[in-house]
Amino acid sequence: MGTEAVLRAAVAQARRVVVKVGSSSLTGPGGGTIDEARLVALVGHLAAVRARGGEAVLVSSGAIAAGLGPLGLATRPRDLATQQAAASVGQGALVAAYARAFAHHHLTVGQVLLTADDVTRRTHYTNARRTLTRLLDLGIVPIVNENDTVATHEIRFGDNDRLAALVSHLVGADALVLLTDVDALYDGPPSRAGSSRISAVLRPEDLAGVEIGGTGSSVGSGGMATKVESAGIAGAAGIPTVLSRLADAGHALAGEDVGTVFAPQARSRASRQLWIAHATTxxxxxxxxxxxxxxxxxxxxxxxxxxxxxxxxxxxxxxxxxxxxxxxxxxxxxxxxxxxxxxxxxxxxxxxxxxxxxxxxxxxxxxxxxxxxxx
Structure with a gap:
């Protein structure tokens, strides 16, 4: 079995997996409402992880996007105060939708909102880890998001891709799955003729010459560059990462040949070092x-x-x-x-x-x- 196949098998067999989904994957065409069908489909894949005896942590964007419609906003606001207002309105709707969907699988969710400050100061870091671990021990599905309602520019993660990678290390995950609206990492812009899918990144040199774009959505804050960076953060903790689209989530979690799989580093950083290096500004x-x-x-x-x-x-x-x-x-x-x-x-x-x-x-x-x- 080749290295890529071993990595994908490790994802399929992961005892504890962290799954991150982006705003653009969860919202409708206008970006201001939650697409219930997409959310329900995602929940079904996570319930399948639980059904096989695994544990799942969901890092979900979408709070700000879900608040745009009720606030009468067409696009993601630029100023922090309006972003916080949208998050305040949207976070409740988002978690309520997840709670309904997971209830169909007889699963209970728990909301965990974090700022970068919560996980870089020693006592806060310990508290966050203890809370997430206890939720998993109790059979709860933690739904993690950045606390956009109170975070300032100075104490923000900046995007949930980086947050997901750090949470993967915080909970001792065996795999990280990043779900977006692009099916994989390509060696050039996916829309450009001749661009090819990269099925595996086994070493940093595999990214040499790859054109990695920025934000591709009007409602999201991340982009392909942040996802590659996040795979590197998870890799520094010894955790393999799969990047795929929401429509292929089930295949990605099953270890099938979809998206792009990133190999972890041979030597992983200690937890404190990883968080100080990557969770702080x-x-x-x-x-x-x-x-x-x-x-x-x-x-x-x-x-x-x-x-x-x-x-x-x-x-x-x-x-x-x-x-x-x-x-x-x-x-x-x-x-x-x-x-x-x-x-x-x-x-x-x-x-x-x-x-x-x-x-x-x-x-x-x-x-x-x-x-x-x-x-």
Whole structure:
């Protein structure tokens, strides 16, 4: 059996699978209403996973799209406040539709709304994982979405493809299935004559020369580029991914030759590293000297104030920041222990000196190595 066939068989046999569906796949032609037939069909495929003894987590877009019609909007709004209003109206309708559809299969759903902040700060991350795990233990089908009603630009995942990849790692999934309105990844625009379907991406080099487009829908926020990125995030956690269209969801979950399957990496990242690298948006930058670059990249040390030469941006303790080499290249990302107001007074000084002059609370790292990931 070839590598691709092994990967597809792993998806079919997955004990726990995360399925993500996009807005354009769930809504009608105008994008402002939920297409109940499509939603019911998707639920049927997930119920089949449960029937064979597996577990399913659904990451569903569609809340904003479902709220457009009731609000009298023709297209997805650009401003955050109106997006939040649409999500508030649409989220209830979306989950109610799922609850009705799953009830026909004697299954109960549970809604889980997340922001990036919920899964990057240590205590929030633990709570999110515990909640999802308990829902699965109780036989509930979790329906996950970004909390669009409260998320700000600074604490957003940006699209549910990335959220789905991160949730896959959060719940220890065995496979990720990304459902969209395109049947697979192609080596060029699917509408262009001569473009060919890529059935498998077994290594990063397989994507060399592939033209990957952006958002293809008026109601969605993702695109093919985000889906490929998300497959890479899942792959970093050792999870295979299948990209396919909603109409082929059953075939994809059964391990058949549809869509594109992405192989995971041989070595997977630890959970904290994966989330810090991919679930965070940096609030600032810390420029360090060459000695600190060597210490961080070669010896995998914590970041100390003595190696920092410049502080950029505005942030508070616990926020994610990028650590940059003297040439401006980001070499790491981590959760900082000090605010941007405190740090300028600490640059170039040892922790012992700071503790002597400012108090014992300052005898700690700027970023602890457990909260730091190399990029």
């Amino acid at each position: 940096p609030r600032g930058r810390l420029v360090v000297d060459e000695g600190a670059v060597t210490a961080l990249t070669k010896r995998r040390t914590s970041l100390l104030p003595a190696g920092i030469v410049e502080v950029q941006g505005t942030f508070t303790g616990g926020d994610p920041v990028d650590v940059c080499a003297p040439d401006g290249r980001a070499i790491a990302r981590g959760l900082v222990n000090y605010s941007s107001g405190e740090l300028p007074h600490m640059l170039g000084r040892s922790t012992h000196e700071l503790a002597r002059d400012l108090g014992a609370a300052y005898e700690r790292e700027v970023i602890h190595r457990d909260d730091l990931v190399l990029l």
